[in-house]
Amino acid sequence: xxxxxxxxxxxxxxxxxxxxxxxxxxxxxxxxxxxxxxxxxxxxxxxxxxxxxxxxxxxxxxxxxxxxxxxxxxxxxxxxxxxxxxxxxxxxxxxxxxxxxxxxxxxxxxxxxxxxxxxxxxxxxxxxxxxxxxxxxxxxxxxxxxxxxxxxxxxxxxxxxxxxxxxxxxxxxxxxxxxxxxxxxxxxxxxxxxxxxxxxxxxxxxxxxxxxxxxxxxxxxxxxxxxxxxxxxxxxxxxxxxxxxxxxxxxxxxxxxxxxxxxxxxxxxxxxxxxxxxxxxxxxxxxxxxxxxxxxxxxxxxxxxxxxxxxxxxxxxxxxxxxxxxx
Amino acid sequence: xxxxxxxxxxxxxxxxxxxxxxxxxxxxxxxxxxxxxxxxxxxxxxxxxxxxxxxxxxxxxxxxxxxxxxxxxxxxxxxxxxxxxxxxxxxxxxxxxxxxxxxxxxxxxxxxxxxxxxxxxxxxxxxxxxxxxxxxxxxxxxxxxxxxxxxxxxxxxxxxxxxxxxxxxxxxxxxxxxxxxxxxxxxxxxxxxxxxxxxxxxxxxxxxxxxxxxxxxxxxxxxxxxxxxxxxxxxxxxxxxxxxxxxxxxxxxxxxxxxxxxxxxxxxxxx
Numbered sequence: 001x002x003x004x005x006x007x008x009x010x011x012x013x014x015x016x017x018x019x020x021x022x023x024x025x026x027x028x029x030x031x032x033x034x035x036x037x038x039x040x041x042x043x044x045x046x047x048x049x050x051x052x053x054x055x056x057x058x059x060x061x062x063x064x065x066x067x068x069x070x071x072x073x074x075x076x077x078x079x080x081x082x083x084x085x086x087x088x089x090x091x092x093x094x095x096x097x098x099x100x101x102x103x104x105x106x107x108x109x110x111x112x113x114x115x116x117x118x119x120x121x122x123x124x125x126x127x128x129x130x131x132x133x134x135x136x137x138x139x140x141x142x143x144x145x146x147x148x149x150x151x152x153x154x155x156x157x158x159x160x161x162x163x164x165x166x167x168x169x170x171x172x173x174x175x176x177x178x179x180x181x182x183x184x185x186x187x188x189x190x191x192x193x194x195x196x197x198x199x200x201x202x203x204x205x206x207x208x209x210x211x212x213x214x215x216x217x218x219x220x221x222x223x224x225x226x227x228x229x230x231x232x233x234x235x236x237x238x239x240x241x242x243x244x245x246x247x248x249x250x251x252x253x254x255x256x257x258x259x260x261x262x263x264x265x266x267x268x269x270x271x272x273x274x275x276x277x278x279x280x281x282x283x284x285x286x287x288x289x290x291x292x293x294x295x296x297x298x299x300x301x302x303x304x305x306x307x308x309x310x311x312x313x314x315x316x317x318x319x320x321x322x323x324x325x326x327x
Numbered sequence: 328x329x330x331x332x333x334x335x336x337x338x339x340x341x342x343x344x345x346x347x348x349x350x351x352x353x354x355x356x357x358x359x360x361x362x363x364x365x366x367x368x369x370x371x372x373x374x375x376x377x378x379x380x381x382x383x384x385x386x387x388x389x390x391x392x393x394x395x396x397x398x399x400x401x402x403x404x405x406x407x408x409x410x411x412x413x414x415x416x417x418x419x420x421x422x423x424x425x426x427x428x429x430x431x432x433x434x435x436x437x438x439x440x441x442x443x444x445x446x447x448x449x450x451x452x453x454x455x456x457x458x459x460x461x462x463x464x465x466x467x468x469x470x471x472x473x474x475x476x477x478x479x480x481x482x483x484x485x486x487x488x489x490x491x492x493x494x495x496x497x498x499x500x501x502x503x504x505x506x507x508x509x510x511x512x513x514x515x516x517x518x519x520x521x522x523x524x525x526x527x528x529x530x531x532x533x534x535x536x537x538x539x540x541x542x543x544x545x546x547x548x549x550x551x552x553x554x555x556x557x558x559x560x561x562x563x564x565x566x567x568x569x570x571x572x573x574x575x576x577x578x579x580x581x582x583x584x585x586x587x588x589x590x591x592x593x594x595x596x597x598x
Contacts, residue, residue: 018440026449049485139588143581145532147539148573151559159563261447265536269559279448283455283542295452299443306443 004314012307019299024070027292042266073263079293084285089293092278100274103190104259107130107198108252112210115202116230116245119209123217123244133204146262150196150269157192165189167271196246197262201255213244242283246317260298331593338589344582348575352398361389363396363549372565382567384557390567394575397549402579404465404544405531411469412530413476413523420480420515421507425488431481438474446471450533453540459542468530476522483515517594521587528583535576551576 059067073079079089159165166170169189170182177185198203214221217240225235263276271277275294282290314320333339351358361379367387375382381390423434450467457463487493488511496506531551537543538552539559546553552570558568 014436015440015443018436019443022440022444026452026456028455139581139584142584143528143577145450145535145539145573145576145580147536148555148569148576151555151562151569152573155562155566155569257445257447260445264447264451265540268540279451280540283451286455288455291452295444295448298445298448302445303443 001314004320008307008310012303015303016300020071020074021067023292023296023299024067026295027288058294073223074296079296080289082282082290083287084290089289092270092290093275093293093297096273096275096278099264099272100276103194103197103272103274104263106190107194108203108255108259110194110198111201111205113176114198115205116209116248118206120213120236120241120244122206126214129165131210135208138203138207141199144199145199146196146200147269149199150192150266153192153196154269164192167269169272181212189270190272193266193272196266196269197259199260200262205248205251205255209244209248212247213240216240216244219243236268246313249312249316250306250309253305253307257298257302260301332589335589335592337585338593340424341582341587341589345586348398348579348582349402352395352402355392355395355399359389359395362391363392364388364547365392368554372561372568374565375567381571382565384554384565384568387562388444390554390571393549393554394551395571397551397554397572398579400461400548400550400576401531401534401552401576404461404468404534404550405527405583407465408468408472408530408534409523409526411466412473412526413519415470416473416476416522417480417512417519418477419473420477421484421512423477424481424484425503425507425511427485430440434477435481438477441471443536444471445535447536450537454537454542459537459545461544461548464534464537468533472526472529473478476519476526479518479522480512480515483518484511487511487514521591522593524583524587524590528580528587531576531583532580 075113077090081088082092118134122134125131135191154166157164165188169186171189172186174182174185196245222235225239230239260275263274266272267274267276268280278290279294281287282294339356365388367383370379370383370387371385373379373383373387379389381394384390384393385593419434419438423431449471453467453471454463457467457568460547484507491524493510501509529581534543534550534554538550539556541556542552543552546557554572555569558565558572
């Protein structure tokens with residue numbers, strides 16, 4: 001097990017280097033030097049500041065040295081200061097992460113709680129009414145643009161019915177509420193964003209769960225279980241589900257990039273002050289240090305997600321564990 | 328083959344949806360009574376009437392025409408992006424699969440690295456550097472989505488190149504380039520067609536998301552995404568502005584997904 005983890009860690013090194021090179025390449029796509037744009041946008045920037053920035057990015061140096069510096073700063077998680085308010089980029093990111101993380105965690109849990117039963121029951125009753133309905137629902141789920149869904153939900157629940165607030169994460173009179181009032185206020189504000197962020201992955205995951213369960217249900221040991229006369233519930237939930245759910249673990253890791261990208265869209269629509277909104281604002285105002293930081297961090301998070309999923313999978317499935325040992 | 332396709336209800340349904348929407352968009356000048364950018368301030372935010380079938384927007388522009396003309400843009404972006412994605416994916420996949428060894432290792436590591444970047448964030452970063460316009464959107468969507476295809480093509484070619492017909496071709500002195508172009512790539516197109524069809528759906532969704540955020544196709548050129556961006560401002564008063572363009576995206580994406588899944592059933596042999 002430990003061996004496997006170590007081996008897997010080693011394979012991460014070239015990927016991390018690759019991510020740094022790709023990101024470095026993206027910075028250099030900017031027209032001219034990043035400092036030139038800054039200069040145009042903000043006439044008040046003194047020559048001194050400009051020099052300082054040029055030094056920060058090392059833009060007057062050969063490209064190899066520039067890259068080396070970028071790598072060194074990456075290692076220290078130093079992404080420089082925002083072009084907009086001069087605050088260190090990492091600080092800005094750190095204060096935005098909790099809300100985004102919270103929304104995404106809740107929606108991941110929601111996805112699992114809904115998608116797994118859907119997948120299981122579809123596979124069990126293959127070709128029957130429920131399965132057919134769900135197949136159609138999955139296609140619908142894949143085809144609905146999240147931002148459109150968000151617009152329609154806001155229109156229905158906030159604008160027409162006045163049940164939920166239109167945007168933001170808390171009401172103006174938030175401070176006057178007691179604990180339960182505050183909790184309720186958060187829930188009222190976040191229910192739509194969470195639903196929207198869960199929606200797309202829901203279709204994918206339930207489809208995936210169905211396929212996985214379907215394959216397991218056609219294995220010999222399940223037939224044996226039937227033959228032994230075990231009750232169906234027991235077969236489905238004890239014997240089949242355990243094995244069918246394994247591949248789904250990896251999907252959590254794979255769904256991270258989608259969730260990060262999705263955050264930009266729903267946070268912008270619902271005006272939620274998280275990472276996604278920060279990214280959107282940075283893109284709109286061409287705040288390059290923030291954009292680069294988000295890009296690199298999201299890539300690392302994806303890498304980490306895949307890595308953890310692999311480890312979890314290996315932990316859960318002895319075949320992989322022993323297979324790795326043999327090598 | 329064809330009869331199997333016509334018996335596959337989902338695929339057929341998808342194809343019909345795609346044909347209807349494409350016909351609607353590309354015959355826009357024939358069926359639309361207004362130009363998509365004809366401003367008529369006197370008739371702003373009119374609900375659907377017999378004169379303006381789907382109503383008008385904030386500037387009094389006819390929504391029906393805007394959706395029809397916007398469809399041309401959105402569909403073209405989807406197609407060109409996918410064309411680019413297929414070409415790049417096939418080239419890398421074929422090189423990796425055929426030459427194996429170091430080239431393969433290098434290309435596949437590059438694919439892994441590209442997969443690490445959340446696509447939407449990478450696209451946003453690149454667009455923020457280069458500035459949003461329709462060609463950059465096409466290029467960026469295509470160049471950030473070829474990895475899946477190159478993995479598929481590589482896998483196909485790895486197994487194909489051991490087959491007798493490739494040996495025969497090589498024995499008769501055909502050079503590598505011709506073997507790849509004439510024999511290997513055509514035989515590995517099945518899964519590529521499936522991915523490309525699904526890819527059109529994904530590209531249209533991406534383009535509309537970007538345009539909705541104001542980072543894709545720029546006004547006054549209409550695209551389904553940026554019509555919805557305008558709709559956001561009039562959410563309370565004009566339901567038709569947000570409902571119809573969204574339906575257009577929805578049905579187009581649905582059509583390509585249905586067709587793609589249908590093609591998968593038909594073209595990709597199951598285990």
